[in-house]
Amino acid sequence: MSRLCHDSGENAYEEVAVIGNGAYGTVWKARDLKNEGQFVAMKKIRIQNTEEGMPMSAIREISLLRQLEGHEHPNIDLMLQLLSGVDFLHSNRIVHRDLKPQNILVTSQGRLKLADFGLARVYGFQMALTQVVVTLWYRAPEVILQAQYATPVDMWSCGCIFAELYIRRPLFCGQSDIDQLIKIFEMLGRPLEVDWPENVSLPWSSFKAFPSQQLTKYIPEIEPIAKDLLEKLLKFNPHQRISAKNALHHQYFRDEIDDIQTSSPSSVLECNSSDGRSDKPVSK
Amino acid sequence: MSKTFEQDNEERDARTSFNGLSEFDEGICLDNELLKVGTPDVTAITNTLGDSGFTETLNLQCLEYILDLPEKNPCYKPFHDSLDPLSCPFKSPDHSGFEEYMDDIYRHRLSIEVKYQALSCLDNQPEVTPGIRGVLIGWLSNLHHEMKLGQDTLYLAVNIIDRVLDIMQVARDCLQLLGVTALLIACKQEEIAPPLISEILHKCGENFPPEQVKQLEKIVLMSINFDLMPPNSQQFLEYFYTYFMASSVHHVDYKFGQAHALARCVIELSMQDYELCQFRPSLLALCIWKECVQLMGLDDGNFFPPGMNFFKEQYEYCLAEVKVFVTNLKRSWPDMLSMTDYYTSLYGLEN
Numbered sequence: 001m002s003r004l005c006h007d008s009g010e011n012a013y014e015e016v017a018v019i020g021n022g023a024y025g026t027v028w029k030a031r032d033l034k035n036e037g038q039f040v041a042m043k044k045i046r047i048q049n050t051e052e053g054m055p056m057s058a059i060r061e062i063s064l065l066r067q068l069e070g071h072e073h074p075n076i077d078l079m080l081q082l083l084s085g086v087d088f089l090h091s092n093r094i095v096h097r098d099l100k101p102q103n104i105l106v107t108s109q110g111r112l113k114l115a116d117f118g119l120a121r122v123y124g125f126q127m128a129l130t131q132v133v134v135t136l137w138y139r140a141p142e143v144i145l146q147a148q149y150a151t152p153v154d155m156w157s158c159g160c161i162f163a164e165l166y167i168r169r170p171l172f173c174g175q176s177d178i179d180q181l182i183k184i185f186e187m188l189g190r191p192l193e194v195d196w197p198e199n200v201s202l203p204w205s206s207f208k209a210f211p212s213q214q215l216t217k218y219i220p221e222i223e224p225i226a227k228d229l230l231e232k233l234l235k236f237n238p239h240q241r242i243s244a245k246n247a248l249h250h251q252y253f254r255d256e257i258d259d260i261q262t263s264s265p266s267s268v269l270e271c272n273s274s275d276g277r278s279d280k281p282v283s284k
Numbered sequence: 285m286s287k288t289f290e291q292d293n294e295e296r297d298a299r300t301s302f303n304g305l306s307e308f309d310e311g312i313c314l315d316n317e318l319l320k321v322g323t324p325d326v327t328a329i330t331n332t333l334g335d336s337g338f339t340e341t342l343n344l345q346c347l348e349y350i351l352d353l354p355e356k357n358p359c360y361k362p363f364h365d366s367l368d369p370l371s372c373p374f375k376s377p378d379h380s381g382f383e384e385y386m387d388d389i390y391r392h393r394l395s396i397e398v399k400y401q402a403l404s405c406l407d408n409q410p411e412v413t414p415g416i417r418g419v420l421i422g423w424l425s426n427l428h429h430e431m432k433l434g435q436d437t438l439y440l441a442v443n444i445i446d447r448v449l450d451i452m453q454v455a456r457d458c459l460q461l462l463g464v465t466a467l468l469i470a471c472k473q474e475e476i477a478p479p480l481i482s483e484i485l486h487k488c489g490e491n492f493p494p495e496q497v498k499q500l501e502k503i504v505l506m507s508i509n510f511d512l513m514p515p516n517s518q519q520f521l522e523y524f525y526t527y528f529m530a531s532s533v534h535h536v537d538y539k540f541g542q543a544h545a546l547a548r549c550v551i552e553l554s555m556q557d558y559e560l561c562q563f564r565p566s567l568l569a570l571c572i573w574k575e576c577v578q579l580m581g582l583d584d585g586n587f588f589p590p591g592m593n594f595f596k597e598q599y600e601y602c603l604a605e606v607k608v609f610v611t612n613l614k615r616s617w618p619d620m621l622s623m624t625d626y627y628t629s630l631y632g633l634e635n
Binding site (some may be wrong): 051052053054059062064066067090091151243245 | 385389392472498502510513
């Protein structure tokens with residue numbers, strides 16, 4: 001994860017070029033002068049001294065990065081890296097909430113890094129979370145419907161990104177909340193009424209009974225095993241949606257995992273090969 | 285409680301000289317003149333605490349708000365309604381949506397808890413004693429309940445205070461400002477809708493200039509390196525309880541729910557006790573659970589949560605300290621069990 005620098009940064013990093021501007025700051029291509037001048041992505045946050053002191057988003061983003069500092073994840077392929085990154089966040093009680101290609105940085109060595117924790121949230125005792133999260137196209141249906149949400153929202157975003165790796169453009173490009181839902185249902189079919197979340201303002205019946213389509217119609221290149229994973233990531237019902245941990249065990253990664261296991265040890269594999277725990281204290 | 289923090293003009297002049305004790309360039313007392321406006325009179329508090337009366341004063345501080353709760357809060361439910369034998373909470377509110385990751389989160393917290401502990405944080409404080417710290421935490425707890433903030437917010441605020449006390453000297457009359465600032469930071473980290481600075485200041489009835497809070501906020505954040513995710517003892521308790529309930533089929537006694545609520549209450553109060561704060565949060569949570577189970581006349585079948593590592597002596601020592609603490613609690617407040625009403629439905633998720 002990103003290295004954090006607030007010791008005035010002047011001589012630790014040298015700015016090379018602006019990569020992009022966001023609501024809270026600017027991302028620079030920079031040289032890390034303390035590490036042989038290697039290139040890094042550096043986010044400079046503007047911390048205005050507001051009426052309320054330090055902005056909440058800045059405090060949360062920095063504290064999250066602090067917590068994750070020192071954890072590097074090895075790479076296998078982008079999707080596996082993405083999922084293990086998300087798995088890592090979830091096991092740290094963090095929901096990223098804004099996963100999208102723009103927030104996924106890939107280094108010259110093909111190493112994936114998750115960025116922009118401006119919306120990320122540590123789960124506490126309160127479950128009601130703010131409604132406005134995630135760029136529309138990667139937003140899970142339960143968020144659009146303003147129902148309760150949790151870690152599965154990140155998995156939905158992963159599904160959208162997974163499909164995008166094949167088709168090289170976003171999967172669902174809705175123009176509005178409703179349009180986004182319609183685009184989703186056109187492809188996946190209208191969900192079952194029993195899966196429709198309770199207490200949401202949009203009734204199930206307000207949507208046409210779209211039949212579900214074969215994903216291969218939209219993503220011709222996808223192989224059957226990848227299609228299976230994608231379907232599990234894009235489950236309408238968040239409770240049925242696959243978790244990052246289980247996704248990492250999906251057959252889609254099996255071959256790659258076998259390859260890796262024979263070539264080099266990898267911490268991702270170690271931390272995810274601990275299935276079959278019998279002492280799980282959870283009743284569902 | 286707020287009246288104990290009221291000003292005492294006679295003492296003020298003597299105390300201004302305590303400002304600027306910090307070895308840091310930016311000491312925690314920012315402006316002697318401004319600080320005169322609304323500083324708590326901790327000297328007066330120490331007087332009211334007396335020698336042996338300390339624990340009693342301490343308990344009543346924290347419970348004051350909650351004891352009044354039925355009148356203040358019409359939604360308040362009595363204990364018997366909220367927890368019947370059939371609805372014993374098997375799910376942990378702390379992990380909703382994270383069930384699969386519960387073990388990982390727990391182990392992760394176990395592995396980092398020591399890092400965030402400010403052990404013996406008062407060793408280098410010339411003015412802040414364990415008793416004064418306790419008063420501050422008690423006052424903060426009341427403020428926190430009054431503002432209906434989340435439990436994690438309170439635990440984080442206390443952790444921030446201790447870590448700041450550990451690294452910089454703080455004058456007595458700056459303590460309340462530190463408390464307010466720590467609460468503000470904790471709110472920004474944990475709350476869905478953090479209160480405004482003016483709201484916090486209004487609630488606590490103090491008139492520090494907001495500029496002071498903002499300036500101290502910066503100093504605090506930098507001094508603790510923005511590390512705002514310490515595990516707390518209550519989180520461990522929630523895991524233990526969930527684990528215990530899920531792993532023991534034969535314990536269906538609803539009284540375990542009550543023991544759990546009692547433990548939540550004791551664990552919150554334990555933050556005011558400097559000695560108990562020297563134990564690791566996980567160990568403290570376990571010992572408080574054990575003590576509350578015993579207090580309810582229950583037997584948890586030698587329940588022992590996984591992953592914990594400590595010497596038998598440490599456990600026994602901690603348990604003994606907890607026993608003393610709980611005995612004092614009971615003495616000053618015999619009706620302690622009625623407290624569990626509030627703590628049963630603490631998170632609004634279990635009924």
